[in-house]
Amino acid sequence: MAVSLAFHIVFAVIGIAMPVLMVLAERRWLRTRDPVYLDLAKRWARGTAILFAVGAVSGTVLSFELGLLWPRFMELAGPIIGMPFSLEGFAFFTEAIFLGVYLYGWDKVSPPAHLLAGVLVAISGAASGIFVVIANAWMNTPVGFTLANGALTNIDPLAAMATPAALPQALHMTLAAYAATGLGVAGIHAFLLLRNRTSAFHRAALAIGLLVGAPAAVLQPITGDFAARYVARRQPVKLAAMEALYETRAGAPLTVGPGIKIPYGLSLLAFHDPHAVVMGLDSVPRDEWPNVPLVHLSFDVMVALGSYMALVGLWAAWLAVRKRDLTTRRRFLRAVAIAAPCGFIAIEAGWMVTELGRQPWVIFGVLKTADAVTPMPGLIVPFTAITLLYCGLAVIVGRLLYRQIVRSPA
Amino acid sequence: MLALPDVLAAIILVALTAYVLFGGADFGGGAWDLLASGPRRTQQRDLIAHAIGPVWEANHVWLILAIVLLFTCFPKAFATIAISLHIPLTLMLIGIVLRGSAFVFQSYGGGGGRVFATASLVTPVLLGMCVGAVASGAVGTQGAGSREPFYQAYIGPWLTPFGFAVGLFALACFAFLAAVYLTLEARDAALQEDFRHRAIAAGAAVFAMAVIGLALFPQAPPVNDRVVALTAAAAIGAFWSLWRRRYRLARVAAAGEVTLILLGWGLAQHPYVLPPDLTIAGAAAPRITLELALIAVLGGAVVLFPSLYYLFKVFKAR
Numbered sequence: 001m002a003v004s005l006a007f008h009i010v011f012a013v014i015g016i017a018m019p020v021l022m023v024l025a026e027r028r029w030l031r032t033r034d035p036v037y038l039d040l041a042k043r044w045a046r047g048t049a050i051l052f053a054v055g056a057v058s059g060t061v062l063s064f065e066l067g068l069l070w071p072r073f074m075e076l077a078g079p080i081i082g083m084p085f086s087l088e089g090f091a092f093f094t095e096a097i098f099l100g101v102y103l104y105g106w107d108k109v110s111p112p113a114h115l116l117a118g119v120l121v122a123i124s125g126a127a128s129g130i131f132v133v134i135a136n137a138w139m140n141t142p143v144g145f146t147l148a149n150g151a152l153t154n155i156d157p158l159a160a161m162a163t164p165a166a167l168p169q170a171l172h173m174t175l176a177a178y179a180a181t182g183l184g185v186a187g188i189h190a191f192l193l194l195r196n197r198t199s200a201f202h203r204a205a206l207a208i209g210l211l212v213g214a215p216a217a218v219l220q221p222i223t224g225d226f227a228a229r230y231v232a233r234r235q236p237v238k239l240a241a242m243e244a245l246y247e248t249r250a251g252a253p254l255t256v257g258p259g260i261k262i263p264y265g266l267s268l269l270a271f272h273d274p275h276a277v278v279m280g281l282d283s284v285p286r287d288e289w290p291n292v293p294l295v296h297l298s299f300d301v302m303v304a305l306g307s308y309m310a311l312v313g314l315w316a317a318w319l320a321v322r323k324r325d326l327t328t329r330r331r332f333l334r335a336v337a338i339a340a341p342c343g344f345i346a347i348e349a350g351w352m353v354t355e356l357g358r359q360p361w362v363i364f365g366v367l368k369t370a371d372a373v374t375p376m377p378g379l380i381v382p383f384t385a386i387t388l389l390y391c392g393l394a395v396i397v398g399r400l401l402y403r404q405i406v407r408s409p410a
Numbered sequence: 411m412l413a414l415p416d417v418l419a420a421i422i423l424v425a426l427t428a429y430v431l432f433g434g435a436d437f438g439g440g441a442w443d444l445l446a447s448g449p450r451r452t453q454q455r456d457l458i459a460h461a462i463g464p465v466w467e468a469n470h471v472w473l474i475l476a477i478v479l480l481f482t483c484f485p486k487a488f489a490t491i492a493i494s495l496h497i498p499l500t501l502m503l504i505g506i507v508l509r510g511s512a513f514v515f516q517s518y519g520g521g522g523g524r525v526f527a528t529a530s531l532v533t534p535v536l537l538g539m540c541v542g543a544v545a546s547g548a549v550g551t552q553g554a555g556s557r558e559p560f561y562q563a564y565i566g567p568w569l570t571p572f573g574f575a576v577g578l579f580a581l582a583c584f585a586f587l588a589a590v591y592l593t594l595e596a597r598d599a600a601l602q603e604d605f606r607h608r609a610i611a612a613g614a615a616v617f618a619m620a621v622i623g624l625a626l627f628p629q630a631p632p633v634n635d636r637v638v639a640l641t642a643a644a645a646i647g648a649f650w651s652l653w654r655r656r657y658r659l660a661r662v663a664a665a666g667e668v669t670l671i672l673l674g675w676g677l678a679q680h681p682y683v684l685p686p687d688l689t690i691a692g693a694a695a696p697r698i699t700l701e702l703a704l705i706a707v708l709g710g711a712v713v714l715f716p717s718l719y720y721l722f723k724v725f726k727a728r
Contacts, residue, residue, distance in 0.1 A: 050514055056467050057510035061503045063477050067492035068499060074481050075489035079699040082482020086703055089475045090710035096468040097717045101724055104464040108724050157702050382500045389504060393511055400518055 180343025182213020187340025438588025440530020
């Protein structure tokens with residue numbers, strides 16, 4: 001499950017943000033009639049197509065796998081969180097339909113209709129991502145039911161969708177998609193610009209990538225703070241693991257890296273009050289602790305990479321405000337190129353924080369992962385098979401994306 | 411007045427039917443890709459790729475919709491299926507992944523045509539075997555998660571002659587649908603003839619597998635005579651119109667035939683979602699969930715059908 005999700009999240013994230021790049025490029029093409037933009041729009045559309053297809057099949061795998069691996073989870077939770085999944089299904093449908101129109105309809109529908117199809121792809125892509133994150137948010141802060149004898153009764157699926165973690169998680173994840181993909185694209189083209197300074201193609205791609213990625217990267221720390229404060233209130237154990245805080249205390253310090261502590265930092269961050277009491281891991285029994293070192297490390301990785309990306313975003317904004325040519329500054333280009341993989345690593349790390357930080361629970365406080373898992377023995381076999389399959393897929397997708405999108409036009 | 415659980419079960423059957431009619435045909439197209447032969451081999455493959463390209467992803471979502479509705483509305487049935495049929499479902503998923511990604515890689519110059527075609531052949535068989543396992547009552551009688559030996563609990567329910575017959579039947583249906591649709595996609599007469607012959611052969615295979623499947627069914631098959639009669643009529647209509655080269659009529663008849671087959675399956679199982687014991691009402695989620703799911707489906711349909719209509723109007727105008 002974890003492996004499929006780890007791959008799916010990357011495919012999905014690019015699938016959410018790439019249509020935005022593609023639509024922006026097409027709009028510039030319609031405005032300027034500069035063929036570079038048409039070329040870009042077509043390339044990004046191909047990229048979207050490849051990733052959407054892979055995302056579609058890996059999404060199918062996931063919708064089954066939830067049940068194949070955690071049948072008890074689905075039996076318990078299906079009636080409550082089926083709602084966002086159903087809505088996601090429709091959003092996904094819309095995305096599939098209009099992507100078909102966009103890809104194969106360049107000369108079958110009018111230019112405005114074509115652009116509109118692209119916009120619909122981008123909107124429904126973001127919507128389907130948000131619905132899935134809502135389902136995940138419910139696993140973190142389950143509401144909308146009464147727990148009686150291990151069964152969920154009095155369920156209210158709408159209240160479940162309005163789970164407190166939904167808004168911060170959805171904001172944080174959607175921005176992450178734009179930041180990672182935008183800066184990812186910008187970074188690759190920055191790297192190529194460093195080698196080939198005159199290519200109009202790479203300059204245009206860099207500009208659009210930054211336009212999407214930089215604002216998202218700058219805003220991301222704000223939504224991160226928002227999300228962390230929810231975690232502090234709703235899942236104190238997760239926060240304690242994120243910060244490796246073993247003892248409950250007031251005025252808790254912030255641990256950054258081994259041995260460096262900022263006094264009052266954690267209380268200040270989590271509750272915006274230097275003297276606030278932060279729950280430590282000692283507040284729950286030892287067997288309800290997540291894997292603390294891993295969660296803490298993942299969290300620090302995410303924050304570090306996210307901060308770097310925000311700084312790059314600010315730098316880009318500052319250069320743009322002063323109307324400097326972004327594409328000739330080698331130091332800036334180098335910084336953007338380094339940011340290219342950062343977003344994706346940060347997303348994987350952030351996903352590990354939210355998922356591992358919830359362990360041993362699959363539904364926080366309700367159902368433990370060990371009780372949800374299928375009774376079938378020998379799970380290692382399908383697990384290995386699916387892992388190998390995804391690794392193979394990732395290699396081929398990478399190769400195709402390079403050939404279709406990145407390589408300079410002949 | 412129909413009970414709410416029955417309505418949702420019917421919607422799931424409709425989604426599955428749509429998956430078979432559209433997505434199934436895409437799998438069938440893959441099968442014909444593998445079996446492409448004769449002097450127009452390349453043109454056959456090109457036609458298939460051209461026909462599938464714009465629509466296969468949208469077609470595929472029907473399956474996701476059916477599964478999502480199943481676990482939302484009938485969580486107990488979903489959990490039981492997911493445990494007993496873990497192995498064929500996982501294999502089917504691998505088939506789906508390979509088929510879909512190989513098709514995309516092929517379209518974007520990454521090779522993989524053979525993988526696409528082979529996966530198209532294997533996946534429908536596995537899907538059919540899962541359906542067969544449910545229909546025969548083998549999944550329902552398995553106390554999911556009980557302490558039975560591995561073979562009995564996880565392999566026995568689906569690896570049966572009947573399951574295999576349903577698997578091949580599904581493949582024959584998909585190939586039949588694909589061939590019939592492709593007679594309309596083909597622009598030149600020779601290519602059209604190729605697929606006409608294939609459609610007739612596949613239609614015969616559908617008939618043969620139906621007879622074998624019914625003969626292998628563990629009990630006396632609880633079929634609805636009226637639906638069987640209608641199915642037979644549709645089948646004869648499909649053969650006749652293929653014979654007379656009335657392709658548009660053939661498409662309607664073939665789609666009708668397959669729809670009636672699925673309807674027959676649904677009626678034969680009713681009121682059970684997993685025969686012989688688990689009823690639709692017994693597996694249903696609380697009422698509020700069902701109501702909301704119904705609203706979501708209706709709301710979704712308002713967005714979905716115009717969009718689908720537009721998609722097919724742009725690409726499948728003929």
